[in-house]
Amino acid sequence: MTMHYELLANRILERAAIHFPNKEIATRVGECTHRYTYAEMFERTSRLGNALRELGVGPGDRVGTFAWNTYRHLEAYFAPATIGAVTHTINIRLAPDDMAYIINHAGDKVLLIDPDLAPLIEAIADRLTSVQHFVILGDSSEMATSLSGALCYETLLAAASPEYRPADVDEYSTMGLCYTSATTGLPKGVAYSHRAVYLHSMTAATADMLAVSERDRIMAIVPMFHANCWGFPYAATMVGASQIFPGVRPDPRVICEMIERERVTISAGVPTIWIGVLDYLQRSGAEYDLSSLRQVVSGGSAVPLAVLQAYRDQLGVEIVHAYGMTEAAPLISVNRRRSWLDDLPDEQRLELNASQGVVAPGIDMKLADENGEDLAWDGEQRGELWFRGPWVADEYVDDERSAETFIDGWYHSGDIATIDANGYIQIVDRVKDMVKSGGEWISSVDLESAIMAHPDVLEAAVIAIPDAQWQERPLACVVARSEASGPLTRDTILDFIRPDFARWWLPDDVVFIDEIPKTSVGKFDKKVLRARFEDHR
Numbered sequence: 037m038t039m040h041y042e043l044l045a046n047r048i049l050e051r052a053a054i055h056f057p058n059k060e061i062a063t064r065v066g067e068c069t070h071r072y073t074y075a076e077m078f079e080r081t082s083r084l085g086n087a088l089r090e091l092g093v094g095p096g097d098r099v100g101t102f103a104w105n106t107y108r109h110l111e112a113y114f115a116p117a118t119i120g121a122v123t124h125t126i127n128i129r130l131a132p133d134d135m136a137y138i139i140n141h142a143g144d145k146v147l148l149i150d151p152d153l154a155p156l157i158e159a160i161a162d163r164l165t166s167v168q169h170f171v172i173l174g175d176s177s178e179m180a181t182s183l184s185g186a187l188c189y190e191t192l193l194a195a196a197s198p199e200y201r202p203a204d205v206d207e208y209s210t211m212g213l214c215y216t217s218a219t220t221g222l223p224k225g226v227a228y229s230h231r232a233v234y235l236h237s238m239t240a241a242t243a244d245m246l247a248v249s250e251r252d253r254i255m256a257i258v259p260m261f262h263a264n265c266w267g268f269p270y271a272a273t274m275v276g277a278s279q280i281f282p283g284v285r286p287d288p289r290v291i292c293e294m295i296e297r298e299r300v301t302i303s304a305g306v307p308t309i310w311i312g313v314l315d316y317l318q319r320s321g322a323e324y325d326l327s328s329l330r331q332v333v334s335g336g337s338a339v340p341l342a343v344l345q346a347y348r349d350q351l352g353v354e355i356v357h358a359y360g361m362t363e364a365a366p367l368i369s370v371n372r373r374r375s376w377l378d379d380l381p382d383e384q385r386l387e388l389n390a391s392q393g394v395v396a397p398g399i400d401m402k403l404a405d406e407n408g409e410d411l412a413w414d415g416e417q418r419g420e421l422w423f424r425g426p427w428v429a430d431e432y433v434d435d436e437r438s439a440e441t442f443i444d445g446w447y448h449s450g451d452i453a454t455i456d457a458n459g460y461i462q463i464v465d466r467v468k469d470m471v472k473s474g475g476e477w478i479s480s481v482d483l484e485s486a487i488m489a490h491p492d493v494l495e496a497a498v499i500a501i502p503d504a505q506w507q508e509r510p511l512a513c514v515v516a517r518s519e520a521s522g523p524l525t526r527d528t529i530l531d532f533i534r535p536d537f538a539r540w541w542l543p544d545d546v547v548f549i550d551e552i553p554k555t556s557v558g559k560f561d562k563k564v565l566r567a568r569f570e571d572h573r
Contacts, residue, residue, distance in 0.1 A: 042207040043234035045117040048274045053078035056250065056276030062298060063107045064283035064290065070107060074276070077111060079198050084115035087196040091146055091169050091187075095120030095203055098213060100144035100167075102126045102153055105260045105281045108173045108189065112148050113260070113269050117211040117230065120203030124213040125261040128153055129556035130223070136163045138215045138223050141434070146171060148189065151178040152284060158182050207231040213433070214263060216362035217555065225433030226362050228264070232427035236365045237270040239396050245370045246302075246333060246358070248277050253298060253328070255280035257291060257305030258336075262557045263366035266304055266335065266358070288316035292324040299328040306336035306558040307343065308495075310355065314346055315494055319519055331356045333370075337559050338463060338481050341390050342489035348386075359392035359461060363447055365427040368401075369393040369461055377458065390485075392453075392461040399425035402446065403455050415456035418464055418477070422446040452477075469562055471500040471510045478510055478541050480562075486533040487512060492520035493529075495552045497560045498543060501572055511572060512543040513565055515552055524548060545572070 052059070057075035093099060099116040101123060103109040116123045124142045126135065135156070139147070143166045149157055151174045161170075161183055170183040175190040212228035240246045246268070248254060254277050256268040264270065272279050280298045282290060291313055295303060310332060316322070332347065335358040347353045360366030371393030373385070380388065395401045402422040403411045411417040428447050431438040441448050452464045464470075464479045471478040480498035487496035495515040500508040516524045526546040534542060553564040 042205075043231045044202075044205065044207060045211050045230045045233045045270065046114060046202050048234065048237060048270055049074075049078060049081060049114045049118075052273045052276055059250070059276050060278045061107050061110065061281070062278070063105075063281040064286070064294060065106075066283075072107065074273070077107070078200070080193055081111045081115045081118065082198050082200040083193040083196040084111050085118040086199065086201070087192040088115060088121065088146060089119055090192075090196065093119065093121050093145055095205060096210070097121045097146075098124045098142045098144045098166075100124045100126050100139055100142065100147045101261070102128055102147060102157060103150040103173055103260070104128075104153075104284045105256065105265070105286075106150070106173075106283055107281060108148075109260050110269055110273075110279065110281070112173075114273075118200075118202050120205045120209065122210050122213050122227075125264075127215070127261045127556050128156065128259075132156075132160050134223055136160045138225070139167065140165050141222075141225060142166075142213055142215075145169070148173055149183075150174075150284070151180070154181040154183060154186075205230065207234070212264065214261075214362050216263075217557075221437070224435050224437060226365075226429050227433050228365050228427070228429075232365055233264070233267075233270055235398065236264075236267055236367060236427040237274045239398055240267045240271040240367050241275050242397070244372045244394075245367065245396055246271060247331070247372075248272055248275055248302060250276040252277040252301045253280055254278070254302045254304075255282060255294060255298065255300045257282060257286065257303060257309050259557065263360065263362045266333070266360065267365065267367055268304060288313045289320075289322070292317070292322070292326070295326055295329060296324045301328055301330050302333065303329065304333040304335075304358075307334050307339045308554060308558045308560075310334055310339070310347070311343055311495065314343060314351075315517065317351075319517075326351055326353060329353050333358050335359055336557065338392075338485060339390065340485045340488040341386065342485075344389055345386060355389075357389065357392050359463065361449065363429045363441075363449075364399075364423060364425070365429075367396055367427075368399060368423060369395045371460070374458060388460065391456075392463050394459045395423075395461070396425075399423055399428065401455075401461075403453065413455040413457055413459065415454050415460075415462070418452055418454055420467065421449045421451045421453050421461070423449060452479075469499075471498070471508050473503070473508055473510070473540065474506045476540070480510065483510060483512065483533070483537070483541070483543065486536055487514060487529060490524075490529065490532050492517050492522070492524055494518075495560075497552050497562060497565055499562050499565045499569065501544075501566075501569055503544075510541070510543040511569055512546045513552065513569070514546055514548050515550065516548060547572070 052074040215223035357371040503509040553561040
């Protein structure tokens with residue numbers, strides 16, 4: 037028998053303070069950079085925990101964060117867990133109704149709010165039923181808000197005790213809460229236990245997953261309010277890596293400048309981020325030293341093959357595909373090439389890199405047909421991905437929709453995929469985004485990737501539109517590059533992709549728009565496009 041040892045999230049921070057006290061955490065603050073160490077962070081996090089106690093926060097209470105990627109947000113990732121409370125990261129880009137709903141549904145007792153975001157909370161403050169204290173994440177000079185009784189974060193910390201007094205909690209108790217957007221209806225809450233976050237962090241750090249180490253300087257562009265920032269704040273802290281935070285409203289120029297100045301080794305964000313960075317570099321002609329980057333991790337949706345190739349060939353940067361979801365804290369798989377595939381021809385290696393990779397150790401995976409029967413891992417058969425494991429949720433928080441998604445011990449992802457004989461996942465589409473034409477399925481992802489390979493295309497999204505004869509037909513929505521070599525037309529796009537698809541797969545039409553609408557986490561928002569073009573013929 038081994039000794040009983042609780043896997044608690046605050047022990048991740050304890051380890052960093054003991055073993056890596058002088059490692060750096062840097063945050064862009066306007067034109068300046070705030071820098072401090074894990075030792076200093078540990079003291080401030082202890083102060084925050086004690087300040088929250090003084091505000092009446094206890095075990096099980098929810099502390100909401102409404103903030104950008106900064107060192108103060110990192111402190112809020114750990115302090116509630118230290119006192120047995122729960123960190124609820126709130127998506128700053130939600131509609132006001134959804135924002136009010138999740139704060140009330142979570143029962144947030146305290147809200148920690150970045151100064152420039154306070155107006156968004158002010159607009160819904162009279163609808164918030166559980167919040168007892170608003171805390172502005174700044175100093176006394178940043179307190180311009182109409183929120184009743186708002187408190188100053190730095191004043192609270194200065195007055196609080198620096199004594200580290202962790203609560204006695206069970207590893208299965210909740211320490212994190214995040215809401216995922218629903219296909220229909222209101223957002224759904226996902227709770228994370230201490231144990232889940234601890235195990236997720238250990239696995240994420242391994243070489244065949246996110247591969248983070250003490251030597252790394254990690255800058256996550258993915259928002260800290262989205263799916264635990266893909267686990268990077270916890271995994272980086274666990275191994276003692278330096279953390280770089282881009283601060284308020286980072287744009288492609290800021291991202292490139294920070295990679296160069298801070299010698300970032302790992303960065304992470306959704307494909308639209310990296311498409312935007314590539315477009316900025318090509319359009320502006322600006323040159324940055326990106327040689328410190330050993331990998332860019334991208335997830336949330338498929339990275340077009342053309343973008344993978346451009347980063348590799350033009351910038352010398354490897355984009356690594358990862359796959360996950362809020363319900364899995366979020367890591368499911370990472371694309372690392374297995375040793376016996378090293379000798380693949382260059383084109384096949386690039387195609388392999390475009391897949392979502394191999395499932396993480398500790399996660400069970402199933403490819404199922406519509407009747408729940410297992411499908412072969414042959415790279416051909418398409419089915420829905422099901423998962424279970426120590427950091428996969430087993431229900432939504434107080435939500436009757438759990439029964440639709442968590443069935444007989446499996447999480448039904450809603451993602452349609454193939455799995456090849458080597459275990460590599462290839463996401464074909466979301467169930468809701470597939471186009472069903474004449475009883476046959478068409479993958480919008482495959483069409484989008486092919487269209488975005490055109491050198492004059494910046495973005496493309498393919499949606500289903502109603503069709504009297506075929507039930508649905510694909511419509512391509514395309515954004516042209518501002519410096520396109522010539523006018524793009526419907527025939528230009530269709531002729532470009534025609535060699536790669538059967539005739540019935542080709543979109544019936546191509547529309548050119550100024551911008552693809554994005555969701556609150558930067559994915560293409562096809563719901564908006566479907567509503568806009570539902571009468572298109």
